[in-house]
Structure formats: structure tokens, C-alpha cells
Amino acid sequence: METKMKRIKHPKLKSLVVTPEEAASWINDGMTLGLSGFTKAGDAKAVPFALIKRAETETFKVNIYTGASLGSDVDTAFAEAGIVGKRLPFQADPVMRSKINNGDMLFVDQHLSHTAELIRAEVIGPIDFAILEAVSISEDGFIIPTTSVGNSAIFAEHAKHIIVEINMAQPEILEGLHDIYDTGKQGERQPIPLTKPDDRIGTTGIKVDPAKIKGIVFTNQLDSPSTIVAPDAETKQMADHLLDFLRLEIRQGRLTEKLAPLQSGIGSVANAVLHGMVDSEFTDLDIYSEVLQDSVFDLIDAGKVRSASCCSITLSEDKMDQVFGNFEKYRDKIIMRPQEISNHPEIIRRLGLISINTALEFDIYGNVNSTHVSGTNMMNGIGGSGDFARNARLAIFVTKSIAKGGKISSVVPFVSHVDHTEHDVDIVVTEQGYADLRGLAPRERVPLIIENCVHPTYRAQMWEYYTEALGRGGQTPHVLEKAFLWHTNLKQQGTMLQEVGQLV
């Protein structure tokens, strides 16, 4: 207990230690909770489970706001307990996903930089309890976050009460990494004074009114490891295509070998792309991203990284041991920011990021679907992909050209849901190749996408669709009554593949 109490440095707060059960008992039906946690890192772990436990004997619902997805199976348990009214802004849990798609709970899929503005403007909320994982509470009452910052600062500022979960499994060496900055209200704010990816502009902890802290809980539990899979032949091919593209940009004088600050989305492909730079000529790289995955630490090991800014660190089990076991090697390079800042359009546009995110599907004109399987079923959410793609120097989307053993083409005539419009998408990449859409009219884009990105088994039928569409004319030729035929065929016949001639 004594070592634990050392983590509460503010003397008056020491008396607030309670059990998770007691803290959870303060939460009432209809309340809105703001939880720390971003892509499985730094999530509140004990109070949510104590609350879920209450659902065994009580009936209630709460709204759950987070940074992004939670680990530790919290979202699974929330969904199974059926106690969530509304969830936002992102989730990535299979059980929750199916509850959402069944209409059992409401999910609001938001740009990750927008949630803070909506809370600040009191459009959503009010937040009854912020429940925030911390390494410690400083002498002056600052909450020191752990492996993510997410929306914790804005939750703390706007919540009526705060519950802190001090996680003894999160090393104190994390202190000093964070850089907490509040933009202030719209209309009253100054420019965000960040002009280099590694600028520090804020405080190392979250400033809170100590009177709002209602309870402190101790936990001792590692973050859930990321389940990222190592690069495979196809993700490696995609990485190679992308590196080819970047090399061409350098030859054309648009980039240097330092590239530009890199953002790379979650998932195996994005990880593989960064991993592909380990043995490359690229050097002195800045990362300005949402999440740091394993590959960023491989790049640091390879001496390729000047700085790495993020709002969360999500590692596989092995990598976690390695990184936190040798943290002095990494700490000078890393800065952790609120997601409003890691994803802020002002900064993304100013720094001119190269942004790499994964699409579920894209279409022959470059519209991208990141969220909805067959236009209807939510996968995870748009996350930060839109924050980045809209304002990046290079908005790159990657996806394998086919899914489900070839039954699905991830390049389609018309995406079944649009998360990123043709105006916002610069480069699309599959294992087949890439298409550079910048400055191209719709009709110029199609042949590039079909020949460079579509899987060979789907190329003929894509040409058939486009040829028929072209016959009808227009800036963006389409055969509207057949635009979703591939998707409806998938549903009815189990595959998007058509007999040749079916289209005409």
C-alpha cells in the first residue's frame, strides 16, 4: 500500500482511495462517462468492470465516450452486459459491433479530432464522470496519463466528477512524455504554437480542479497487447509499391529522403509500410501520428527516427517488454498528445503530413469506404482517417485488392459508403500497384485504378461496368441501377465475381 500511495503525490488526495466497487456505485442510470483509452492503450480498467458487475443485479444504461477503442475486453463486456445507451467516437470490438449492427445500442462514428470540440461547445455531454487511468497524480494535482492521452484532458475539464485509476503496472518512466495542450474555445483561441513535429507546447500532466476528484482506485494490469500480424507477402508488396511512389516523389523534387512527417493508421498494412522503411534509404524521419505501433520502434532501433509524436502507444506483447525494458533508448524521441492535437487539421495542414490509412473498399473514382461493410454494417469507425486524409500533404489509402479469398473485390464500381470523398484521396494502393490520382479528372482516374489496383480476376468485369457507364456520359460516369450490383451479388450469390457478360 505504501508504494502505491507514493503515486499520489498531492497530499490532500491521499484520502480519496476507494475500491472500484465503491467508485462504480456512484454511477447512475442515464449518466454519461468519459473513459480514458485509445486503441487498447491506457484505458480505465477496474471501474468499468465493477460497473458491469452491477448489471448482474441492476438495470441501467450509461453513455460511454472514450478516446477510441478500448482494450482489456471492456467494450466486449459493456456490450454483453447491455448497459450502453450511446457509444462514441470509435470502437473496434466484435461483440459491440454486432450489438450496434443489430440496433441494440447507438454508436456515433465521429472524426477523432471533433469529439473534444463538441464537448467543449456543450453539444454533447454533459459528462458525469471522467474515469481516467493514470501513472500518478503530481504534487500540484496534475493527472499523469499512461500509454494514451486520447480525450482524457477534455473529459477531465468538462466532467462533473473525476475518478482516477492509478495503474501500478504502468511504469512511472512514462511521466514526462505527455504534452497536454488545450486549444481554448472556438473564437477565443490563439494559433496552436506547434510548428515542428516534436515541439512541446503544453504540460506533462492534465491539470484538474482537485475538488472534482471524487475517488482514486488502484489497479495493476497491463494494457491488452495489440494483435497486429507481422508483414506478409501481400502487405510487403503494398509497402514496396508505396516506397516506390515515395522514391518517385523524391526524384521529382517534391520530397527529400527525410520525407515529411508520417502518419500511419492502425492495422497490419500500415504497420508493414513503416516496417518497410527499416532497410530503406529514408532517414531522419518524423512521425506525427495517432498511434505508435511496433514498427515505429523498429525504425527507432534502426536509427531512422528523429521524433515520434502520438496520442497512444499500442504494442504487441513482445514489443511491450522490449520497449518498456529499454525505455531510456526511446523516451527522448516520444511525445504523447491529446487526440485533438495529434489529429488537428491546423497542424496536419501546417506540417504537411504523409498520411497512410487502410480502406475497406475504394471505387474507380477514388472514393473510400473505411467503415461500413456493404454500406450497412459498422466495422470500427472512421477514426482519425478523415482528420488526416482531408488535410494531409499526401492522403494515401491502402487495402488488399480482394478479401474473403477473392469473393470480395475491395475495389468496386461505387463504394457502398463514403467516408473519404474523391476530393480528399490522393493515392490508392493495393498489392497490385498504386494509382496517383492527384490533379486527375474522374475519367483519367479510372484506367489507372483498374489497371494498377484491381485484382486481375475482377479487371474485365470492372472494365465492362465502366464501358457501359461511359456510354451514358457525365463527369463521373455511372450506371446507377448497377452501381451496387457487386455488393448485392455478394449477398445473394456469395461472391462479387460475375460470369463474363452478366453486366451487359
Add this chain to the structure above:
Amino acid sequence: METKMKRIKHPKLKSLVVTPEEAASWINDGMTLGLSGFTKAGDAKAVPFALIKRAETETFKVNIYTGASLGSDVDTAFAEAGIVGKRLPFQADPVMRSKINNGDMLFVDQHLSHTAELIRAEVIGPIDFAILEAVSISEDGFIIPTTSVGNSAIFAEHAKHIIVEINMAQPEILEGLHDIYDTGKQGERQPIPLTKPDDRIGTTGIKVDPAKIKGIVFTNQLDSPSTIVAPDAETKQMADHLLDFLRLEIRQGRLTEKLAPLQSGIGSVANAVLHGMVDSEFTDLDIYSEVLQDSVFDLIDAGKVRSASCCSITLSEDKMDQVFGNFEKYRDKIIMRPQEISNHPEIIRRLGLISINTALEFDIYGNVNSTHVSGTNMMNGIGGSGDFARNARLAIFVTKSIAKGGKISSVVPFVSHVDHTEHDVDIVVTEQGYADLRGLAPRERVPLIIENCVHPTYRAQMWEYYTEALGRGGQTPHVLEKAFLWHTNLKQQGTMLQEVGQLV
């Protein structure tokens, strides 16, 4: 001639005066031209026509980049002459539109704040000639723009040569209104130091290397007047709904009677909305917009306006006389900026704009189509609507609920093209009412949109679609094979109206 020459204050440039024909003779097949002009204001008028004249006896093509749409029938004549290879980033001309839709010329539909970045980064271009309308050239060689700034500054900076059209019909009193600011390159730039809508951060003219000025042409021709129609019963209803919404925001403490800086798109509806504030309690308004239309000057007359920032002034014929005849009344309030700054995400987000733009159609989930009739045929382009909607405090889209005498419902099950995703759209308004979509999950949005926005003749068939979709489940329920049935019915049967029961 003597009065004319007084407008060229830089002594060494006086010798560069040529005829429009001579200037046009410098332009060769395959060149790219950057023309001043934004929503019919401040467009280059003489050299384009001299160039078009050459097409009577010569065969050539040029690429035409502008701020936005041109007046003076320049785009009509370009299109008829068939000399345009690629046009960007916006147009609004019926003849050009049909050439684009026939595939006779290429059109790249860009966010209006993005074109400058693409030129600066040398992704598009190079620009052979910038052809810029000016009031005058200052002693130190600054080009003083006229009634728009558009992309003129970035064209001047990156063009190999510059041709200046000094338009004697544009009054010299315009000098001093402009505020030209260059962001610098991505990755090397500082924050844009604008924190209030009326901050001046730049120079009153466009700084150019005098050696790049190859010729100066004199013209004497007014801008084309805007063809805006006065508020009618329906646009007035829409304005009233919107004012109701804004009043509710005030009652809820989210806004004050000063509102927040207002952006309002081109067109009659947007004009009517601002006009609706003339007799309102709103006061001390700041306008931070792309285009100032008639209504802004009515608001100034009514003593409602603190400041009005824009990148172009587009007035009807009467209003032009009135405004330029009494300019001292207005000039202190007006600032004209490059479109990159009027539409910059950094500023839009910082100031927290209220942004009002017109949709062609929107769907039951709040996706908006601004550009493509039936998903295929280009109307004008996305313009600045996406720059504003994505980053505004309030992204509002307005449209009449029906078009073409009721044969078209402008609220549809699934928009046939997406320019603004459900993530970016806050409020939708028709003459029927408004729906506030903020913080709502897709299934919560539908009843609001159907009951408040859909025209009564289409409500039953919309419920029918949605009920069937709901039966299939999902975060965003759809019946994909029927998603575009309304559009295909329009094409095949001349109306979107269905017999009751046809859907099931």
C-alpha cells in the same frame, strides 16, 4: 491614355503595355494559364477573349486554372471554342458544364483551399502564364487586385510569366481592401496569425518579381452582375427555420446574439438566409466568407455588421451601383483575402464559423451531394463547401425539399454522389423544417430528417424505404438494390414519385 498610364505606378513597367491580341499571341498549345476570377468577379476579360479568337484559325488547347467561376461569358466562350484541355478547380457555366459532361474536356473538381497547396508543391502546373485583372500596379510593383483575390497570388508567384489586365472600370477605391498573405511551404510555415475575422495579416497588393511581368493590357468592362434571385416564399421559410435554430442555440447558451463568424455560400438560398437577419435581433455580426453577395451589404446598411472578410464580391447590377457609389460607407468593414486564407481549415476551425451552403440533395443519414446530378453529371463543383463544412462550428446545408415541380425529391434514400459525409454535416434545412444531426447515431437521424425535411408527397415512400432497410439491420440500414431506385425512376419515368407499395 494618360489617365490609364497613371494606374501603372511602377516606372519601369509602363513600357510593357500591349494589346490583348499581342498578349494572347504568346500563349502556345499545351500551356497552362492561371486566370484571376472568382464567382464572376475580378476575372481577366480581354486576353482570354483574344485567345479564343485565335481558335477561329488555329488548333490548340490550354489548361485553365482559376479562383472559381468566371464571369463575362469567358467560360462559355472557352467551352464553345473547344480549346480547354483541363479546367480546375470550379466552374458554373451551362455550356462548359455540358462539354464536361460529354467528355469533351476534363474538369478537376477541387476544394477551393487546396489548389494553392497543389501548385506550391508542384503537384499541378507548372503555370506558364498568370493573367490577372488589376486595379493598378503600385510603385513598388505590387499588383492591386480588383473585386476578387481568388488564386491570383499563388498564380503570380508560381507562373513563369505574368500578364496584367488593368481594368479602368474597376474603381481605384478598391485599393487597400485586400490582404495578401502567403502561408509558405508545408513543413516550413508558421501559424497563420489571424485570430479575429477582421485581422489584417498581409499586404494590400500581390508582390511579384517585376521581371516576370511580360505585358500589361488595359480593359474597361464591369464584372458580370450576379443573377441572384430575390428571396421567395420558400427561401424565406428556409431562412426562418435557420433563424429559429440559431435562436435555440442562443437560448441553450451555445451562441450569443453576435452569433459566430458567418460563411454563406453562393446562391439564392444562402443570400435569403443572410437577408433574413436584416430585421432580426442578431447584431455585431462578423462575416468570414468566400463571396459577399447583396445581402451582406443590406446587413451593413442595417447596422448589423462589424466586419466582412471574403475573397470575392459578387453583386447584382443595382447593388453594384449602390455599393461602389457609396463605397466609403463600406470600405472599413471589408477585407479581401486569397481563397486559401478565406477557406483555410486552420482559420475556419479556430474562429468556429457558422457555415451555410446549398446542397443539390441530401440523404436520410445526412450525406450531402453538392455537385453531381443523378451521381453523374457535374453541376458546378464542390467549391468551398467542403473546406467550410468539415471544420466549421456548425456545418449547415440548405436545399428546397423538391425540385423540378416535385418530380425530384432533394432528400433521397442514398445520395447519388457524396461530397460531404455524414461525419461532416450538422444541420440540414429545407422549407419544411430543419434537422439537427449533431451527436446522433444514424438511426436517430432518419425520423428527424423524414419528418422535418422531406416534402409531404415523398414522406410515405421514404418511410417505406427505411422500414424495409431497418428490417435488414445495420448501423446504417439500407436496401442496396433499391438505394438509387428514386434516381433511376426519375430517369426512366420522369419522376421520383412512386405508386404507394411499389417499394415493397
